[in-house]
Amino acid sequence: MLERTPRYLVPFHPKRVPHRFADVLVIGGGLAGLRAALAVPADQSVLVVTKGGLRQSNSNYAQGGIAGVIDPEDRFENHIEDTLSVGSGLCDPAVVELVVREAPERIGELIQWGTHFDQAAGGLALGREGGHSHHRIVHALGDATGKEVMRAVIDRACSLPNVETWENAFTLDLLTHEGRCRGALVWGRQHGRTLVWAKQTILCTGGTGQIYRETTNPEVATGDGLAIAWRAGVELRDMEFMQFHPTVLYIAGSSRSLITEAMRGEGARLVDRNGHQFMADYAPRGELAPRDVVSRAIVTQMERTHHPNVYLDLTHLDPEAVRARFPGIAATCAEFALDITRDWIPVRPGAHYMIGGATVDREGRTSLPGLWAAGECTSSGLHGANRLASNSLLEGLVFGAHAGAGAAREAAEWDDDFRALPLVNAAVDDSPELLDLADIRNSLKSLVWRSAGVRRQRDGMLEAADNIDRWCNYVLARQFTDTSGWELQNMLTVARIIIEAAQAREETRGVHYRTDFPETDDAHWKRRVSFRREG
Ligand SMILES: Cc1cc2nc3c(=O)[nH]c(=O)nc-3n(C[C@H](O)[C@H](O)[C@H](O)COP(=O)(O)OP(=O)(O)OC[C@H]3O[C@@H](n4cnc5c(N)ncnc54)[C@H](O)[C@@H]3O)c2cc1C
DSSP: OOTTOOSSSSOBOTTTSOEEEEEEEEEOOSHHHHHHHHTSOTTSOEEEEOSSOTTOSHHHHOOSOEEOOOSTTOOHHHHHHHHHHHTTTOSOHHHHHHHHHHHHHHHHHHHHTTOOOOEETTEEOEEOOTTOSSOOEEOSTTTOHHHHHHHHHHHHHHHOTTEEEESSEEEEEEEEETTEEEEEEEEETTTEEEEEEEEEEEEOOOOOGGGSSSBSSOTTOSOHHHHHHHHTTOOEEOTTOEEEEEEEEOOTTSOOOBOOTHHHHTTOEEEOTTOOBTHHHHOTTGGGSOHHHHHHHHHHHHHHTTOSOEEEEOTTSOHHHHHHHOHHHHHHHHHTTOOTTTSOEEEEEEEEEEOOEEEOOTTOBOSSTTEEEOGGGEEOSSSTTSOOTTOHHHHHHHHHHHHHHHHHHHHTTSOOOOOOOOOOBOOOOOOOOOOOHHHHHHHHHHHHHHHSSSSBOHHHHHHHHHHHHHHHHHHTTSOOSSHHHHHHHHHHHHHHHHHHHHHHOOSOBTTBOBTTBOSOOHHHHSSOOEEOOOO
């Protein structure tokens, strides 16, 4: 698998590129990355690099909120139990306990830094989502929690003199020397390829929804960090577990907005093109069945009715109440001439959250010395085979704080040394023919959606692996000069690993549904699968 992947995506020579030195380099400026940066003490320098603007991240789009035991009636044990139960036997109980117990402190910090969470009766308003046994989700601006949390955290990070951010700076690869991570090769429009030397590096590059044709994730979520880690020999784990959100707006020409589960909670029905309310055919809880069950039912019903989507029907509910409760979705649909109180809303599932990633320990250390990681690009053991709603922002906060503190502690033990290491990548591109990158990208997204989407089976994945290998043969060995080429190389790499992992797990567990192995097989598969580049 991926034999033709070169170690570095582009050539570089230390005599021909600018250099930059930092105590701690943070790759990614979402919630995990900024929380890591905020954990570094004022006497150490931090450089945060982000591929787009600071506002372009999955964190910024988070809707529902952050889970934490805050209500006196709730207990840590309840949140732990809920997380373990959704994780389908693969959570690391010690990690779950650690994260759940730290949640109130991490949410408290956000408030101290100026986050305005929604209030009720003089205290925090606490929401409840699927899989939670109590009200414990703090949220902001109604359903725009990520926007408000990121506003406060960005303000805080930007106010600190020791934290510098580079926006629109694409990290190409980690620099490794004698078995350690020594920083990263970063490309920016103004400074070109730059070698950033860091005493410690923290990877916080977020998710990879963009490798699927249908996704809730923004454009930046192309899984770069996973491919970067793979090329550097970092261990990846749980890569078969992609969580799908069942109801993503499906209108040609619109962005794929997530339609909150709260709509079904308020009584919205799922109907097919014939108006049949089909969920009762699949699950006793109907529309309120767990996310993975609803996603599978929708895909099956789309197939049965030969239609590209199903619909959310709110037409039987009080129009005033609907408009008041879902103003954002009403406005988005109105742009496409849909009145959600009178028309059905077309929806279908989309890739939402990547559970797998770089294996980290409880401090956020990866398998590569000098490299730490936090957030959606990691596999910490919190989620197991399925993620409990609103646990991922929390994971980013907890592991961001740990990784930042750990990296700073170790960086403090290193003396300043403003010299470049003798690292050179002299490879030259001998394949001058131009490629239609958009064509390959679209084909890849459709292929991954079909073969490693909500439902998977052996033959489909074998065929997909063959196709991707063929594309890899002529795309990975090339040298591109801009982000569209590098992203495609990363997407191919991640897609190939996901398919390998999904092929390997011959059972159904959590979000991983094999139509050819529909049962859970604890005897063989109650274990995690990891991958690492050989050599
Ligand atoms: C629509 C939506 C709603 C959600 N709602 C919730 C919710 O209510 N509660 C919850 O807990 N979770 C929710 N999630 C999931 C949650 O938002 C994410 O898991 C979490 O924000 C990930 O944070 P992160 O810091 O790891 O990554 P991100 O926030 O995605 O940040 C990644 C950062 O890495 C940078 N980056 C990526 N590649 C490169 C590169 N090559 N070079 C440089 N920088 C790079 C990006 O620019 C970005 O700054 C939601 C997700 C979506 C998409």
